[in-house]
Amino acid sequence: MDDRLRRLTRSGGRLLSADALFRRSTLVAVLAAGALLVLLFAVLVAQSWPIWADRGIVPFLTTPTWAPNYVDPVTGATSVQIGALPMIVGTVLSSIIGLVVAGPLGVLVAVFLVEYSPRRLAIGLTFLVELIAAIPSVVIGIWGLYVFSIFSRDTFQWWIASTIGRVIPFCAEDPANPTRFSVFTAGMVLAVMIVPMVVAVSREVIRSVPLSLREGHTGMGATRWETIRHVVLPTARIGILGGVMLAFGRALGETIAVTMVIGNVDQVPTSVFQPGQSIASKIATNLGDVTDQVELAGLLGLGVVLLVVSVGLSVIVRLLARRLGGAYVAS
Amino acid sequence: MTTVTDRPGYAAPAPAPGTEAGVLDLRSVNAYYRTFRAVRDVSLSLRPRAITALIGPSGCGKSTILRVINRMHETIPGARVEGSVVLDGVDLYRRDVSAVRVRRTIGMVFQKPNPFPAMSIFENVASGMRLAGEKKSSVLDGRVEASLRRAALWDEVKDKLRQPGTSLSGGQQQRLCIARSIAVEPEVILMDEPCSALDPVSTLRIEELMVELRQDYTIVIVTHNMQQAGRVSDVTAFFSMGDDRAGYLVESGPTSRIFSAPTEKLTEDYVSGRFG
Structure with missing residues (x-):
């Protein structure tokens, strides 16, 4: 290929590939930032899974007491009230x-x-x-x-x-x-x-x-x-x-x-x-x-x-x- | 060049004697921005039921004069006015005259259409009446419709009065602003280059509207467009900028004379397009 022509093609000049490199690295940074949020959320959900699985979303959100070892004042039975x-x-x-x-x-x-x-x-x-x-x-x-x-x-x-x-x-x-x-x-x-x-x-x-x-x-x-x-x-x-x-x-x-x-x-x-x-x-x-x-x-x-x-x-x-x-x- | 005399229908009707309202007299008006004098010693009489065009090169103080008339000039920090503006025998700059009241009597239409975006078409027109304390919806409805009809906008908006004013086209927005200013029944309407942001067709409609409104109001228009001044105005006042950069009145007179046989060389050069 003619040298002059090569300079004009997309992949020919080094300037262009530096541009692409930079663009890609910004993209990676954006993805990393997004992944951080998703990961954070995923870890929190995974770690708190027993609450959602065993007690359910609605009971967790609506139970008005926080007592891991709740003792019923009448029966004396213990239970988890979180x-x-x-x-x-x-x-x-x-x-x-x-x-x-x-x-x-x-x-x-x-x-x-x-x-x-x-x-x-x-x-x-x-x-x-x-x-x-x-x-x-x-x-x-x-x-x-x-x-x-x-x-x-x-x-x-x-x-x-x-x-x-x-x-x-x-x-x-x-x-x-x-x-x-x-x-x-x-x-x-x-x-x-x-x-x-x-x-x-x-x-x-x-x-x-x-x-x-x-x-x-x-x-x-x-x-x-x-x-x-x-x-x-x-x-x-x-x-x-x-x-x-x-x-x-x-x-x-x-x-x-x-x-x-x-x-x-x-x-x-x-x-x-x-x-x-x-x-x-x-x-x-x-x-x-x-x-x-x-x-x-x-x-x-x-x-x-x-x-x-x-x-x-x-x-x-x-x-x-x-x-x-x-x-x-x-x- | 088209002038008033070429179009007989545009001639202003002679007002009945003794019923004059909206006679406006500027007497030795000087306007300042802090220490800078923007307007020097302007004396000018404005006739009711006529359109007066203020023309002149950029920076000659036309818009400042306009803003002096309805006391908008003083809303700029550091701005002040000397001299007097007399409307129907009352000096608007007298101590006991309220600028807010003056602006209800002297309406203003701006360069860029400025309907209030948070208000509907109806509310835009009603806003001035509400400011004046009108609360009855029957009165408001009637006056809004009358004003919109007067501004030749009613047929285009009657089915969407509840939509925001900003949903209209530029020319419609400007007619909405005109409807808004006539809704409070002012005596004088000031227009600061009302067509400079509009296309030729919209411009023509606004000009027709001005001519139509002339029957009832004293209209003062600032324009850069000399064809426009020639088309619509009865009286033209030509301003220029002096060596001290202050704008001053070069001459004024019937538009036909200013455009065909001006007294001053400066005026002739300007209206013939040799400078400005």
């Missing part, structure tokens, strides 16, 4: 509290940063909010344990329980036994931890609402607030929702700070002002000294539940993000 329900309820409740507090707060902060704050102040405040994200969670746990929980027990906890608690389920307090270790405290600790995430995502989404839309509304005789309420927030709502759900996912899996304040009691709490247990805190406190094989399988089963929920949530966020990406195509 259920994830206390942890599921504790996890969901504490994360919802975190979200209810951090969601609106974070969105409001983002609105202020983008819409109202002078630029310099916004830069300073953004830095501060990012600093919160940099606080190690164990330090936030200490704050929850020694500052917030005591303050809340002695001041507004009773007030919340006796007002909101009469209307909304799970919010009443046992007046005889007020406690600082509670699902509520865990939720507030989570709120502090996820606020920066809500702010960061909301800020970007709010900022990306085009000036032309704001001007269109302002030009019709809308006040700043009316434009924010009727145009900016509705246009950004899918993105904000995505950010909030991402933050929810983070809250579900948070371990150490929750472990420090939630009370670590394996019961289904009837109120957020009672101690409870989250999936992550249960695994963290028990995995080190578990000897019973069935209990070990149960703990790993909890891991499977958390993994499925977290991955599922993140898939939903991705789908939302795709919808958001298409939102401006027509405009």
Whole structure:
């Protein structure tokens, strides 16, 4: 073959094969990352197999006690009672509290940063909010344990329980036994931890609402607030929702700070002002000294539940993000 | 070049004496972005029930003038205005005049169609009325339909009023934005290059619409397209940029005269395409 022609053919030049090599190595990296997730999931399921096989998915998810050597108080017979329900309820409740507090707060902060704050102040405040994200969670746990929980027990906890608690389920307090270790405290600790995430995502989404839309509304005789309420927030709502759900996912899996304040009691709490247990805190406190094989399988089963929920949530966020990406195509 | 005089149907009807509303007077208007003066000493009278075209090269302050009129200029940080804009005898820059109210009286249509993506076609048109406090759905329904008819869009959208405004084509979106601005019954409509993002067919429809709307409103349009200014406007104001980069008014007058026998050499050079 003519030398000149060879240079032009696909396999002729070394440059091209280096390109192919690099492309293949990136492909391998992608496959490895994907395999990691699949492998992790497979190992967790395999290790926790006794729970799924012997006790079944539904009984595991709905049994409200965690007792590998359960002694029936009436008959005295022993049995295995391992259920994830206390942890599921504790996890969901504490994360919802975190979200209810951090969601609106974070969105409001983002609105202020983008819409109202002078630029310099916004830069300073953004830095501060990012600093919160940099606080190690164990330090936030200490704050929850020694500052917030005591303050809340002695001041507004009773007030919340006796007002909101009469209307909304799970919010009443046992007046005889007020406690600082509670699902509520865990939720507030989570709120502090996820606020920066809500702010960061909301800020970007709010900022990306085009000036032309704001001007269109302002030009019709809308006040700043009316434009924010009727145009900016509705246009950004899918993105904000995505950010909030991402933050929810983070809250579900948070371990150490929750472990420090939630009370670590394996019961289904009837109120957020009672101690409870989250999936992550249960695994963290028990995995080190578990000897019973069935209990070990149960703990790993909890891991499977958390993994499925977290991955599922993140898939939903991705789908939302795709919808958001298409939102401006027509405009 | 086509001018108003070539198309008799376009001549503005003479308003009955004593019923003038929408008389707009710019008096010694200076507009600034921080320390930069973008517009220098513009005085211009705008006639009701007529279309005034602001033309001139890029950077001559046409759009700034437009935004001064409905007090949108001041929404940009550091922007301010000197001089006065008088609408029907009221100085819009008087201390006790609310910019928000001004913008309800002086509607604006923007360069790029900007329907609100989170609102349906209906809600886009109703949004201004809702801002003004209208809650009755019978009133809203009627005015939305009337505005869409007026904007020559009703037949195309009447079966999909609940769909998002962004589902329409570019030209339809711009007519939706016009419907949105006339729904609040303003006295003046400002249009900032309303056709620059549209294809020729859509452009023609918007121009027909402007001519049709002229019967009821004072219309001010900024355009880069001199054929457009010639086709639709009754009065043309030509702006240029001075040595200090501030835009100023070179001359204004009936469109036919500005295009056929301008007083200023600069105007002649511009309208004949020798610069700009």
